[in-house]
Amino acid sequence: MTDFFKSRDEDRxxxxxxxxxxxxxxxxxxxxxxxxxxxxxxxADSETTGLDPHSDKVIxxxxxxxxxxxLIDTRDVTDLGPLKERMEDxxxxxxxxxxxxxxxxxxxxxxxxxxxxxxxxxxxxxLCAGLKKYGFSMFDCGLKYLGVVIDKEQQTSxxxxxxxxxxxxxxxxxxxxxxxxxxxxxxYRLMREQNLTTAYRIECNAIxxxxxxxxxxxxxxxxxxxxxxxxxxxxxxxxLKRFQVESSRFxxxxxxxxxxxxxxxxxxxxxxxxxxxxxxxxxxxxxxDKISTDDFILKRLNAKYNNPPIVTALQDYREHDKKxxxxxxxxxxxxxxLTRRFHxxxxxxxxxxxxxxxxxxxxxxxxxxxKYRSPWVAGPGRKILTNDYSACELRIMSSMSRDPAMCSxxxxxVDYHTYTATQFIIDNDEWLHEIIRHPKNEPGKGRKGSVxxxxxxxxxxxxxxxxxxxxxxxxADQRKIAKAINFGLAYGEGVMSLAEKLKISRNEAxxxxxxxxxxxxxxxxxxxxQKDNALKYYFAETSLGRRRYFYKPFMPKWKNEWNELExxxxxxxxxxxxxxxxxxxxxxxxxxxxxxxxxxxxxQGGNADITKIAMYELRKFIRAIEKKYNGGxxxxxxxxxxxxxxxxxxxxxxxxxxAEAMEKIMRDAGQCVIKDIPVETGCIIGDSWTKG
Numbered sequence: 161m162t163d164f165f166k167s168r169d170e171d172r173x174x175x176x177x178x179x180x181x182x183x184x185x186x187x188x189x190x191x192x193x194x195x196x197x198x199x200x201x202x203x204a205d206s207e208t209t210g211l212d213p214h215s216d217k218v219i220x221x222x223x224x225x226x227x228x229x230x231l232i233d234t235r236d237v238t239d240l241g242p243l244k245e246r247m248e249d250x251x252x253x254x255x256x257x258x259x260x261x262x263x264x265x266x267x268x269x270x271x272x273x274x275x276x277x278x279x280x281x282x283x284x285x286x287l288c289a290g291l292k293k294y295g296f297s298m299f300d301c302g303l304k305y306l307g308v309v310i311d312k313e314q315q316t317s318x319x320x321x322x323x324x325x326x327x328x329x330x331x332x333x334x335x336x337x338x339x340x341x342x343x344x345x346x347x348y349r350l351m352r353e354q355n356l357t358t359a360y361r362i363e364c365n366a367i368x369x370x371x372x373x374x375x376x377x378x379x380x381x382x383x384x385x386x387x388x389x390x391x392x393x394x395x396x397x398x399x400l401k402r403f404q405v406e407s408s409r410f411x412x413x414x415x416x417x418x419x420x421x422x423x424x425x426x427x428x429x430x431x432x433x434x435x436x437x438x439x440x441x442x443x444x445x446x447x448x449d450k451i452s453t454d455d456f457i458l459k460r461l462n463a464k465y466n467n468p469p470i471v472t473a474l475q476d477y478r479e480h481d482k483k484x485x486x487x488x489x490x491x492x493x494x495x496x497x498l499t500r501r502f503h504x505x506x507x508x509x510x511x512x513x514x515x516x517x518x519x520x521x522x523x524x525x526x527x528x529x530x531k532y533r534s535p536w537v538a539g540p541g542r543k544i545l546t547n548d549y550s551a552c553e554l555r556i557m558s559s560m561s562r563d564p565a566m567c568s569x570x571x572x573x574v575d576y577h578t579y580t581a582t583q584f585i586i587d588n589d590e591w592l593h594e595i596i597r598h599p600k601n602e603p604g605k606g607r608k609g610s611v612x613x614x615x616x617x618x619x620x621x622x623x624x625x626x627x628x629x630x631x632x633x634x635x636a637d638q639r640k641i642a643k644a645i646n647f648g649l650a651y652g653e654g655v656m657s658l659a660e661k662l663k664i665s666r667n668e669a670x671x672x673x674x675x676x677x678x679x680x681x682x683x684x685x686x687x688x689x690q691k692d693n694a695l696k697y698y699f700a701e702t703s704l705g706r707r708r709y710f711y712k713p714f715m716p717k718w719k720n721e722w723n724e725l726e727x728x729x730x731x732x733x734x735x736x737x738x739x740x741x742x743x744x745x746x747x748x749x750x751x752x753x754x755x756x757x758x759x760x761x762x763x764q765g766g767n768a769d770i771t772k773i774a775m776y777e778l779r780k781f782i783r784a785i786e787k788k789y790n791g792g793x794x795x796x797x798x799x800x801x802x803x804x805x806x807x808x809x810x811x812x813x814x815x816x817x818x819a820e821a822m823e824k825i826m827r828d829a830g831q832c833v834i835k836d837i838p839v840e841t842g843c844i845i846g847d848s849w850t851k852g
């Protein structure tokens with residue numbers, strides 16, 4: 161086989177004509193290096209034997225543009241040293257489609273950590289956020305923007321491939337540079353038109369950090385994890401026995417005395433609960449006469465009937481059964497046989513708001529308690545740094561709304577939820593009660609004690625009755641009310657939902673919300689403006705330009721039979737009218753959904769912007785440390801990002817320095833979005849992943 165040759169393509173009349181140089185030796189790479197270095201940017205791709213960067217290899221690396229492409233057979237050209245400096249040069253643009261995958265595979269095969277990455281798949285996700293959940297592949301983009309059908313068969317032909325590459329494979333590899341070059345031009349134009357440039361830069365900068373997260377993974381203490389599984393199985397079985405004992409009182413046994421209710425069967429549980437409780441208690445939506453046994457209904461039964469044993473047993477069974485199935489053996493099975501580490505799979509833009517999402521088994525939904533986090537360990541001579549933002553989403557709301565009461569709370573330096581309670585909850589106690597303090601003696605964490613008596617043994621009148629709560633007298637229950645409203649507003653939570661959550665009357669919940677709305681009127685006005693704008697423009701936007709789009713719901717076309725309904729008093733402009741036809745209910749339901757998501761998206765999306773900026777800056781700092789102290793070789797990595805929390809795996813000797821830098825980097829990243837109020841984080845150095 162010759163060292164390289166020029167392609168002779170049969171489709172010379174086509175716009176998308178490959179013109180490639182095939183390089184099959186180190187000598188040929190050296191010979192072509194000057195031509196490669198003349199390229200002002202690369203559109204690049206890699207073909208691999210599989211999808212695992214630790215056991216599979218890159219067998220072809222291609223780079224170029226629409227006019228010229230270089231295909232490197234990396235089975236023979238095993239040293240990409242001549243390209244390393246440019247591959248690790250952040251200022252030199254390298255465009256990939258699914259850059260995260262190529263980053264990991266090139267790192268695994270050549271030990272090169274690419275910088276300056278751009279990704280047309282991520283750009284497509286940004287352009288279509290909220291409009292579709294899939295359809296972001298190179299095949300989809302080629303068809304959408306260029307009207308070309310990319311040969312999927314050739315895409316998979318490299319997996320397990322041995323021997324010489326076919327002309328079809330070489331042509332396919334070259335076109336992997338040509339097609340993205342052309343459709344990326346269209347994407348970039350749309351990006352600029354839609355003000356997505358900053359959001360795209362944030363995402364591209366974060367790609368290597370997400371790549372390191374997946375490549376290096378985390379170390380799981382298998383024995384400790386198995387002990388969790390055994391413990392949850394025991395608790396599940398105990399709850400099952402209690403449920404069967406309670407249900408046996410209401411189930412008619414057959415001749416063999418073997419009838420049992422399956423707690424995993426919604427129908428059987430529904431039939432059972434109808435025999436125990438009022439059927440109306442099991443109907444979630446009065447407009448839909450359908451029995452439900454979900455968590456919402458069980459909480460309702462607990463509140464109304466004072467935690468009946470049959471319900472609590474069912475809840476316990478479901479809780480522990482879910483933990484067994486969700487946090488069970490799949491995590492151990494996912495441990496890599498070569499690295500002996502758990503390598504998470506993360507979708508960098510996993511939600512419409514820009515948050516990442518984990519793929520099964522999902523590292524991002526590990527419960528934030530010691531039982532499930534402590535098995536994720538640093539290993540000998542290493543430490544885990546856990547740092548999270550304090551009330552990040554609330555601070556974003558405060559910053560964007562400029563609500564004076566809210567800003568005052570955050571700027572005062574006190575516990576925000578306790579502060580909020582003092583702004584709208586009235587002290588209605590007739591008598592003065594003691595406050596039994598939490599061990600840390602912090603307001604908002606104690607509970608109400610007995611009535612205070614004077615020296616004669618008489619009850620003391622409450623001097624604060626009728627006034628707003630005093631900060632030092634806020635109890636944990638009152639703080640819980642404030643916290644529920646603080647967070648509930650961002651998710652469009654209403655009176656009924658708040659009442660169910662706090663186990664209070666609807667009237668009481670309504671009064672809380674009304675008083676909160678008066679005190680935090682500017683916040684409420686801002687929230688409503690976000691809802692209105694989402695319905696007006698059909699997108700929501702973060703302060704840095706990340707967008708979440710909505711499909712416009714179309715008003716139903718008028719039908720003649722609706723004339724009679726209108727005459728009977730049906731107000732078609734009232735979304736809550738009980739006699740509205742189904743089409744109108746659907747229309748108003750879609751509008752309500754847009755309003756809810758329209759207010760939530762700038763908040764969650766702003767959080768995503770902050771953490772991804774922090775990941776980029778933190779990885780940049782780590783790389784500088786590696787170059788300064790370790791010859792550029794690996795020392796530490798961003799191990800995980802869970803919404804507003806970042807985890808780093810590092811050597812013990814570097815932990816204090818990295819922890820200090822991590823605090824500053826995360827605060828500075830927060831200030832990119834959160835203005836005029838402080839950004840607070842809390843870094844913990846430990847032997848395992850710790851709740852921040």
